[in-house]
Each structure stands twice: as C-alpha cells, then as structure tokens.
Amino acid sequence: MITETSTYALTTRKLTLAYEGKVVIESLDLAIPTGKITILVGPNGCGKSTLLKGLGRLLKPIQGVVYLGSESIAKLSTKVIAQRLGLLPQGPTAPEGLTVKDLVSQGRYPHQGWLQQWSKEDEKQVNWALSITQMQEFAHLALDNLSGGQRQRAWIAMTLAQDTEILLLDEPTTYLDLAHQMEILDLLYDLNQQQQRTIVMVLHDLNQACRYGDHLVAVKAGTIYDQGHPTQVMTAKMVQEVFDLESRIVSDPVAGTPLCIPIGRKGGMTSVVSCLNV
Numbered sequence: 001m002i003t004e005t006s007t008y009a010l011t012t013r014k015l016t017l018a019y020e021g022k023v024v025i026e027s028l029d030l031a032i033p034t035g036k037i038t039i040l041v042g043p044n045g046c047g048k049s050t051l052l053k054g055l056g057r058l059l060k061p062i063q064g065v066v067y068l069g070s071e072s073i074a075k076l077s078t079k080v081i082a083q084r085l086g087l088l089p090q091g092p093t094a095p096e097g098l099t100v101k102d103l104v105s106q107g108r109y110p111h112q113g114w115l116q117q118w119s120k121e122d123e124k125q126v127n128w129a130l131s132i133t134q135m136q137e138f139a140h141l142a143l144d145n146l147s148g149g150q151r152q153r154a155w156i157a158m159t160l161a162q163d164t165e166i167l168l169l170d171e172p173t174t175y176l177d178l179a180h181q182m183e184i185l186d187l188l189y190d191l192n193q194q195q196q197r198t199i200v201m202v203l204h205d206l207n208q209a210c211r212y213g214d215h216l217v218a219v220k221a222g223t224i225y226d227q228g229h230p231t232q233v234m235t236a237k238m239v240q241e242v243f244d245l246e247s248r249i250v251s252d253p254v255a256g257t258p259l260c261i262p263i264g265r266k267g268g269m270t271s272v273v274s275c276l277n278v
Contacts, residue, residue: 007034008031008032008033008034008067008069009032009033009034009035009068009069009165009166009198010030010031010032010055010066010067010068010166010198010200011030011031011032011066011067012028012029012030012031012054012055012064012065012066012067013029013064013065013067014027014028014029014063014064014065015027015028015029015030015054015061015063015064015065015066016028016061016062016063016064017047017050017051017053017054017059017061017062018062019050019059023062023222024047024050024222025047025050025051025054025222025223026222026223027063027064028051028064028222028223028224029224030051030217030224030227032055032198032200032215033198033214033215034198035192035196035197035198036192036198036199036214036215037188037189037192037199037200037201037212037213037214037215038198038199038200038201038213038214038215038216038217039200039201039202039203039209039212039213039215039216039217040052040200040201040202040203040217040219041202041203041204041206041209041216041217041218041219041242042218042219042220042225042242042243043220043242043243043244046219046220046221046222046242047219047221047222048170048202048219049089049090049170049202050222051219052087052089052168052170052200052202053087053089054066055168055200056081056085056087056089056168057073057074057081058087058089060074061074068081068084068085068166079110082109082110082162082164083110083111083164084164084165084166085164085165085166085167085168086107086159086160086162086164086166086167086168087159087167087168087169088155088156088158088159088167088168088169088170088172089170090170090171090174090202092155094143096144097142097144098142098143099139099140099141099142099143100130100135100138100139100140100141100143100146100154100157101126101130101139101140103143103154103155103157103158104126104129104130104135104139104154104157104158104161105122105126105161106158107125107126107129107157107158107159107160107161107162107163108122108125108126108161108162110162111163125161125163126161128160128161129157129158129160129161130157132157132160132187133153133154133156133157133160133184133187134153134183135150135153135154135157138150138154147175148174148175149175149176149177149180151175152172152173152174152175152176153176153180153184156169156172156184160191164197165197165198166197166198166199166200167188167191167197167198167199167200168200168201169188169199169200169201169202170201170202171201171202171203171204172184172188172201173185173203173205173208181205181208185208185211185212188201188212189212201213206234206239206260207252207257207258207259207260209230209234210230210234210252210255210257210258210259210260211252211255211257213230214229215227215228215229216228216229216230216232216233216234217233218233218238218242219242220241220242225238225241225242226238230257230258231257231258234249234258234260235249236248236249239260239262245262245263246262246263247260247261247262247263248260248261248263249261
C-alpha cells in the first residue's frame with residue numbers, strides 16, 4: 001500500500017483507465033521513484049501505453065487519482081504540468097511541412113508567456129536538444145523528408161527541449177537501428193545520472209530494460225504483475241506468465257544485469273535479439 005505520495009515523482013491510487021470505451025487499466029496503485037529510470041514491460045495490448053497516457057494526463061481516469069509529487073495532476077494547469085512533465089507518445093504526428101527546428105522549438109512553449117517571448121535560454125535549450133540527438137544537420141529540413149529513425153530522434157529532441165524534471169517516453173527507440181537505440185538509451189541514462197531526471201519508458205526489449213532500468217514494472221492485462229529492481233522482477237516465471245514464453249535468465253556478461261534467452265516451441269534457443277523485442 002502506497003502511503004506517502006510526496007516521496008515519489010508520480011503515484012497512482014486505484015487508477016482506472018479506459019480506451020475507446022474498454023477498461024484497460026483497473027484499480028491500479030503504482031509509485032514511480034524520483035530520480036530513477038522506470039521501465040514498463042509487457043506484451044502488446046496489456047495497457048502500458050494507456051498507463052503512460054494516464055500518467056501524463058492525456059487520458060482522463062474513469063476513477064482514481066494520479067499524483068504529480070503530492071499534488072493531484074487533475075487539479076494542476078496544463079502549463080504547470082508541461083513545465084514539469086514531458087511526454088512523448090507512441091506515433092506522434094506534426095503538421096505537414098514543419099521543420100525539425102520548428103518541432104523542437106515547440107518544446108519551449110510551456111516556458112513562454114504574454115510577457116516572456118522567445119529568449120536566449122529557449123534558443124540554448126533547442127540547440128542543445130538538436131546537438132545531443134545529433135539532429136543539427138537536419139534542423140531546417142521538413143519532418144516529411146526524414147527517415148522514420150530521424151523523425152523519432154527529432155521528437156525526442158523536442159521532448160528534451162521542454163527541459164522537464166520528469167520524462168515519459170513510449171517506445172523511444174521505435175524505428176531506430178541498434179546503434180541509434182543504444183545512443184538514445186545512453187543519452188537518457190546520462191540525463192538521469194547527471195541531472196537526476198526521473199524517466200519512465202515503455203520498452204519491448206527486455207534486456208535493454210534490465211540494463212538501463214533502475215525500476216522494472218511488468219504489466220499483465222492492465223494490472224501490475226510485479227515491480228522492483230530488474231534482478232528481482234526479471235525471472236523465467238515472470239516471462240512465462242506475462243509473455244507466455246519459456247526462457248532462461250542468465251547474467252549479462254557485459255553489464256551483469258539479467259539476460260533473457262527465449263526458448264522456441266521446438267525446444268531450441270532462439271536468437272537473443274528476438275527476446276529483446278517481445
């Protein structure tokens with residue numbers, strides 16, 4: 001039972017969320033530790049993305065409460081939320097013809113006001129976000145002319161330019177090749193370590209989740225199956241009961257974190273990469 005919301009970045013109490021009239025998350029209690037990387041894992045359709053939308057107030061609860069720190073997120077203004085919490089949903093869209101820099105600049109809108117227009121700090125944050133995501137050379141190109149991976153990096157840059165204490169990212173490595181996946185995850189890890197930003201991500205790659213996550217939340221059919229440190233949560237039993245997949249869990253020879261190796265129906269070990277994307 002969660003008793004103190006102020007010690008967590010985000011907390012839910014008896015949260016129930018529905019999508020297109022169907023209840024997806026029901027009576028869920030969850031606490032997101034402050035200053036840590038929390039990763040949501042689970043099969044397609046289990047409610048991970050819906051939960052992330054609820055945490056970011058993109059989806060209004062049927063019942064229950066989401067707390068941002070000790071405050072009910074429903075009682076905060078949209079601008080205050082946008083100054084404290086950045087959300088990158090799955091499959092975001094932008095107006096046709098929008099350039100990369102225009103998109104990234106939108107991340108600074110929560111910091112604008114009637115008396116405070118575009119500032120040197122805004123320009124600094126936008127340029128930093130473009131640089132750290134390696135998107136400077138594409139800054140003046142239209143998003144429509146970019147590859148899927150380049151567009152994803154542009155959206156991540158926009159979220160970073162928002163400069164919030166909490167980042168909610170739904171599958172941030174989608175469309176990225178393996179090298180760029182690692183670059184983005186390393187970037188987010190550095191932001192967490194150096195700036196103590198609280199990061200919540202949905203990832204399909206179980207081994208990346210174990211390597212980069214401080215706190216792992218396994219979601220099954222709209223409920224929390226288990227949560228805690230990856231060494232506690234990533235077990236063969238969890239993979240079997242949550243993903244309906246037989247596996248072996250060994251120690252990653254590089255990171256020392258849990259490494260999931262799936263077993264195919266014929267009894268042979270399948271490619272490690274396949275389990276990393278269940």
